[in-house]
Amino acid sequence: MNDAPQDASTAAPATGSAVDWRGTVFLPRTPFPMKGDLPKREPGWLERWEQQGLRDRLRAQSAGLPKFVLHDGPPYANGPLHIGHALNKILKDVINRAAQMSGRDANYVPGWDCHGLPIEWKVEEEYRNPKGKYKGGVDKDQVPILDFRAECRAYAAHWLNVQREEFGRLGVLGDWQHPYATMDFSSEATIAGEIGKFLLNGSLYRGLRPVMWSPVEKTALADAEIEYHDHTSPTLHARFPVLRSPVEEALGADVVIWTTTPWTMPANRAVAYGEEIDYALIHVDTVAEGSLLRVGDNLIVALPLVESFCRDTGLEAHSIRRVLKGAELAGTVLAHPLRGWAGGEGGYDFDVPMLPGEFVTADAGTGFVHIAPSHGEDDFALGRQFGLPVPETVADDGTYTVQAPGFTGIHVFKAHEPVWAAMEATGRLAAKGSLRHSYPHSWRSKKPVIFRATPQWFIAMDDGNQIRAKALDALAVTHFVPEVGRNRITSMVAARPDWCISRQRAWGVPIPVFVNKTTSEPLRDPEVLERVTAAFREEGADAWYKPGAAARFLGNGRNPDDYEQVMDIVDVWFESGSTHAFTLTPERDLPFPADLYLEGSDQHRGWFHSSLLESIGTRGIAPFKALLTHGFTLDETGRKMSKSLGNVTAPQEVTKKYGADILRLWVMNADTTEDQRIGPRILEQTAELYRRLRNTLRWLLGNLDGFTEAERVEHAALPELERWVLHRLSELDARIRRAVETYDWSGVVPEIHAFCATDLSAFYFDVRKDSLYCDAADSDRRRAARTVLDALHRCLTTWLAPVLPFTAEEAWLARFPSEDGSVHLQRFPDLPPEWRDDSLAAKWAKVRAERGLITQLLEADRREGRIGSSLQASVQLGASGEAAELLSPAIWEEVLIVSQVTVAAPPPLEGSMAAAADEALLATTAVAPGTKCARCWRVLEEVGTARHADLCLRCDAAVG
Incomplete structure (x- = not known):
């Protein structure tokens, strides 16, 4: 049979029976x-549990039991739930409920992430919307910051309540009346206090270095806020004339670089080479039509890349005058490609040193890397090592500043044409083109980002606090599900730079720091920090923006005019990374650290990562004992869901059509560690x-x-x-x-x-x-x-x-x-x-295997019309067959659901209808002799010998 047995399978009386025995059969009743x-019944159960006070009863019933804490990674309060939210919360709920039913006290406190840029954008959209409440007539920058923050708070509160109802409809059991939210006053106070801990222990510092920057959103971004999409970038081969060099043959030659960011050329301050790379000094003999190279030019490129360089630049024939190791170029000085450009007004007439760079390879381009310390991690590090300047050539909106003479006001993503033109004017453009490649984009605006050096607030990874080393030690003893997650987050922590925690936005927790204008040093005063956190706890972080805030927090002993009040807000990943500090607390009766953090696999670089660093930096240990990651949700064909593709499955629609239990079953029937x-x-x-x-x-x-x-x-x-x-x-x-x-x-x-x-x-x-x-x-x-x-x-x-x-x-x-x-x-x-009982299980595995073979014989008999049901059959087992030794004939009759089983020595009985092919089985089937019992339908020779002529002995006794 396929599913559960049908209720009336043996209930009807035999044909011609004088008595209807159905009333004597114990048919299922429920x-x-x-x-x-x-969809109709589930809301009633939710209402019943609410009226019962089920969650409170569970808490009371669990008093004194070992705690189990799954700390909730906060979803973002800016829209209705999507299917990924449902997957995440259902998996959490199953684990929590199972822990509870295993004898733990599993008090689940849900939470929300409420600050940050996405909510700011939504509020700003309302300002710009001509049909909105402001009729499109409000300039966000003209709105008082406290009014703007109030709009953001109201927006987040609305969606928090919507999501709370939607999570509850999925049957997720938790403390929905007392969740945590990063915009709660108490949460904002704690977040400020956590920042203060890094300030006081010396790990928080302000520094100039390149960070991922969104020109659209005008703010720094975290790695977790970056996603990669295909993007077409303009390319540039630029010539740097050699001015001075210990390599005599290099004088008069040009060092050629290749870049996919022509817009960074105004910020160039050096060229890097690989000390072990072989470089070729090549003489241009002939060029293709349209090539920007000239016959007679002397160029230096990496020897392994000469062939591809010729292809890219239209160089048809050349001769190699000399091969030299990169180390021989030490001390070489170049001219900037824009040197002498009339449009640059002399702004590029400085020397460009050649410097050794371990990151330089001969895999692509020319084997040289142009160095713009303002716009790259390696560039910045090399520049700092050799004392290069870090010009601020790009403003926060992505346009050139006055420090990029000749290009001021041009947006960097539109700069390649004027940069090409300027270099062509100086004769230093060797080639131009384009490249389709994977490029970082903001996950919010979906627009390309840039590396840009700006003053930001950082948490040091390798100072006396030793956050990196301690984090790696903590990960080594963390339980991972699946185990592959260990290598992923460990490698990220090992390689990451210092943590940039500042953002140039308005909706969030401000970095509560004052900087001495004379010394440029941050004020590290516990009493100031205490006044700030006390105010935030009573008034929220809005207190930082109220008139007179600086004087209020600095106290009577300091002049506010002597200090800069930092107006950057903290990265939302720092906020969510510190949720343990205001959730796993004695007030909530939730111990620290949590037993488990559970999120999507992208959170190795997101919430898991920031939570680990924050907790290590403030407490010295990880906030979790185990990390579990699940995959992403795709459509039936394996594509990413998209409204434009029309392949989105909304959890609200699933519960409306099928019910929440179907959605929960879908989650738990799959391998959640995969997509x-x-x-x-x-x-x-x-x-x-x-x-x-x-x-x-x-x-x-x-x-x-x-x-x-x-x-x-x-x-x-x-x-x-x-x-x-x-x-x-x-x-x-x-x-x-x-x-x-x-x-x-x-x-x-x-x-x-x-x-x-x-x-x-x-x-x-x-x-x-x-x-x-x-x-x-x-x-x-x-x-x-x-x-x-x-x-x-x-x-x-x-x-x-x-x-x-x-x-x-x-x-x-x-x-x-x-x-x-x-x-x-x-x-x-x-x-x-x-x-x-493993031995019993092994025996019954054999029984079921033999049963399967015999059932095939009975099915053949049924197909060929010899029997109607298996109860009309008898089975003879060969005495020497394995089946005959497993069970008695009476038990075989039960297991095979036939009316008679006999054991006899082969050959099979005369008249048998089929024989099993398996020699170890030795089974044959035949029509059972006798009469059909009107009550149980077994065909037995004993029918007619009892008090009731149409019943077998068993049924006769059962009916009394």
């Missing part, structure tokens, strides 16, 4: 309907999987009708088949407890489903239908079966409760009705160790 009707796919076809498959689970629960409930403890049979007295089912339960119990311990639920729900569909519905239920329906109520076999059904119901409803909270509640209360009862107040059953 109020648990076959149709879940989840997951969802769409109409997959959801329909999930709904079918749900129906099978539901039918299993329904059949159990129906056949447990009226079960009492008086019926229970001790384990030692159970038949082998029942003990095998209990063994399977013990195996699943171990699997589930391992998932609870390791947080790895991959494969657990598929195993439960396979158990229900294959072990139960297609085997055990099929075999035991006859006993449950037709045996006498007090028969040992029926009592044993119902004893096992009781264990199955208790195990399956509790095991499924974390995954299918609505359905499991319904299935529990259908058997144990109670006004204040709930499956979610139960624990997972403690299964006796004697239920585990």
Whole structure:
């Protein structure tokens, strides 16, 4: 059989029977309907749990139990939930509920990230919207900052409430009335205090260095705010004339560089070479038509790249005058390619030194790297090593400043044409082109970003606080699910630069620092910090922007005119990274560190990363003991979801059509460590999987009708088949407890489903239908079966409760009705160790294998019309076959669901209809001799020998 047995499979009387025996058959009876009707019923369960005070009862019931803390990574409060939110929160809820039902106190506190640029943008859009409440007539920069922040707060509060309702509809159990939010006054005060800890311990400093900068958003960005997209960049081959060099042959030659950022050329201050690279001094003999090179030119490029250089520049023929090692170029001085350009007004007439760079390779370009210290990590580091200037050539909006003479006001993304033209005018343009490549973009605006050196606030990774070293040590003892996450975040921490935590925006927690205007040193005064945090706790971070704030916080002993009040806000990743500081607290009765952080795999560079650094820097330990990552959600064909593609699956629509339990089942039926796919076809498959689970629960409930403890049979007295089912339960119990311990639920729900569909519905239920329906109520076999059904119901409803909270509640209360009862107040059953019986399991694996072979014979008989059902058949097992040795004939009759099994020596009985091909089996089938029992439908020769002429002896005794 495929699913749960049909209710009326053996209920009808035999044809011609004088008595209708259906009323004597124990047919399943339960109020648990076959149709879940989840979209209509689930809201009622939510209301019931609310009225019951289920969460508060769980907290009271859990008092004194070991704590389990899954600290919630905050979603962003700026729109309705998407399917990734649903996946994340459902997985968290399953792990929390399972921990609770395993005997832990799992108090889940949800949270929200409420500050930052996306909300600012939405508010600014409202200012610009001609149909909005401001009629498009408000310039954001003219709005008082406190008014602007109030608009942002209101926007975030609205979406926080919307998302709270949507998460609750998914059945996620948590402290929804007391969540944390980064914009809570108490949270803002704590965030400011956490910044202050880095200020006081000396790790916070202001420095000039390149950071990822968004010209559109006019702010620095964190690595976690960057995504990569294909982008076409203009390219440039530029010639740097050699002015002085210890290599005599190089005099009069040009060193050629290649770059995909022509806009950085005004900021060039050096050229880097690789000391071990072989460079060729080549003489131009002939060039292709249109080439910018000239016959007679002498150029220096890396020897391995000469061929590609010729192709890129149109150089047809050349001769190599000399090959030299890069180290020989030490001391060489070049001229800037724009030297002498009339438009530059002498602004590029400085010398350009050649410097050794370990990062230089001969993989692409020319083997030389032009160095713009303002616009690259390697460039900046090399410039600092050799004392190069760091010109501020680009403003915060991406346009050139006066420090880029001849280009002032031009946007850098439109600068390649004028830069090409200027270099062509000086004769220093060797080639121009374009390249399609992966390029960093802001994940918010989707626009390209640049590296730009600006004064920013940083947290040092390698000062006396040793954040990097301590973080790496902490990761070494962290439990990872999956394990591959360990290498990912470890390599990121090992290679990352100092942490830039400042942002040039308005909606967030300000960096509460004052800088002495004379010394340029930040003020490190605990009393000032205490006044700031106390004010934030009472008034919110708005206190920083109120008139007289500097005097208020500095105190009477200092003149505000002597100090710069820093107006940058802190990076939102610092905010979310410090959520442990205001959530895992004694006030919430949540211990630090958390047992588990759980987010998408992109958070190795995001929330996991910032939380680790923040906690290490302030407390010296990681805020988590384990990290679990899940994949991303794609459509059915494996594409990223997009409104423009029309392939978005919204969780709200899924719950409306199918119910939350179907969405939860979709999450837990997949390997969440990998990317997951969802769409109409997959959801329909999930709904079918749900129906099978539901039918299993329904059949159990129906056949447990009226079960009492008086019926229970001790384990030692159970038949082998029942003990095998209990063994399977013990195996699943171990699997589930391992998932609870390791947080790895991959494969657990598929195993439960396979158990229900294959072990139960297609085997055990099929075999035991006859006993449950037709045996006498007090028969040992029926009592044993119902004893096992009781264990199955208790195990399956509790095991499924974390995954299918609505359905499991319904299935529990259908058997144990109670006004204040709930499956979610139960624990997972403690299964006796004697239920585990591996030798018995091995035997019954053979039984089922033999059964499968014999069933094929019976199916062939049915197809060819020799029998209608298996009860019309008899089976003869060869005495020397393995099957005959496994079970007695009477047990084989039960297992095969046939009316007669005999054991005889081969050859098979004359008249047999089929023979098994497996020589070890030696089984044949035939039409069973005798008459069909009107009650159980078995075909037996004993029918007609009892009081009731149309019944077998068993049924005759059962009806009394």
